[in-house]
Amino acid sequence: DAGVIQSPRHEVTEMGQEVTLRCKPISGHDYLFWYRQTMMRGLELLIYFNNNVPIDDSGMPEDRFSAKMPNASFSTLKIQPSEPRDSAVYFCASSPYVGAGSGYGYTFGSGTRLTVV
Amino acid sequence: AQTVTQSQPEMSVQEAETVTLSCTYDTSESNYYLFWYKQPPSRQMILVIRQEAYKQQNATENRFSVNFQKAAKSFSLKISDSQLGDTAMYFCAFMNDQGAQKLVFGQGTRLTINP
Numbered sequence: 001d002a003g004v005i006q007s008p009r010h011e012v013t014e015m016g017q018e019v020t021l022r023c024k025p026i027s028g029h030d031y032l033f034w035y036r037q038t039m040m041r042g043l044e045l046l047i048y049f050n051n052n053v054p055i056d057d058s059g060m061p062e063d064r065f066s067a068k069m070p071n072a073s074f075s076t077l078k079i080q081p082s083e084p085r086d087s088a089v090y091f092c093a094s095s096p097y098v099g100a101g102s103g104y105g106y107t108f109g110s111g112t113r114l115t116v117v
Numbered sequence: 118a119q120t121v122t123q124s125q126p127e128m129s130v131q132e133a134e135t136v137t138l139s140c141t142y143d144t145s146e147s148n149y150y151l152f153w154y155k156q157p158p159s160r161q162m163i164l165v166i167r168q169e170a171y172k173q174q175n176a177t178e179n180r181f182s183v184n185f186q187k188a189a190k191s192f193s194l195k196i197s198d199s200q201l202g203d204t205a206m207y208f209c210a211f212m213n214d215q216g217a218q219k220l221v222f223g224q225g226t227r228l229t230i231n232p
Contacts, residue, residue: 033219033220042207042222042225043222044225045219045220045221048219050210056219089160091162093162098156105150105167105210105220106164106210106220107151107164107165108154108161108163109161110160110161111161111162113158113160
């Protein structure tokens with residue numbers, strides 16, 4: 001199993017540009033999560049999906065952020081337009097089951113470090 | 118809402134020593150899960166250990182063990198015989214057993230193992 005795969009590993013973009021981050025979860029995992037990590041705010045959950053359907057996007061900071069999961073093996077997080085304050089590490093994670101009695105914890109990808117200049 | 122607090126921003130010990138990282142949490146739930154994740158300089162988030170709240174026995178994984186005090190809402194991580202490769206950020210995390218089961222993280226403790 002290759003684990004959760006994220007791309008790109010690093011992204012540098014200019015303010016105002018569109019940025020797309022990509023994630024491939026572990027096969028068979030029903031849940032996919034997007035987190036953002038910053039020094040000031042730590043690890044924040046942005047959105048999560050169950051069976052490709054967005055369940056909770058209350059952590060998405062504003063309308064400039066959007067996430068999709070067109071199939072079980074692929075998800076994107078898009079920022080348009082990007083701003084310097086979006087600079088952070090963005091993690092994707094997946095989990096096989098999220099329900100009473102499970103509590104597996106997540107498997108994280110290696111993250112994308114986004115720098116907006 | 119659940120909160121997780123790690124009161125030690127940074128810690129430093131000598132190789133082979135034992136170190137304990139502190140974590141407290143706040144919840145009104147009775148069933149939940151607690152985790153410690155390690156984030157080395159490579160940035161990868163690695164699950165170190167997991168504890169189920171309804172189990173009284175403290176979890177152990179080789180050199181890593183926890184001291185789970187449910188009444189005190191405390192969940193500390195002990196690393197025995199520390200190694201240079203243990204140098205990393207360590208995050209305590211909480212997950213409900215019901216509902217959305219989102220992982221809520223503490224702010225982290227930066228642990229440095231010195232040779």
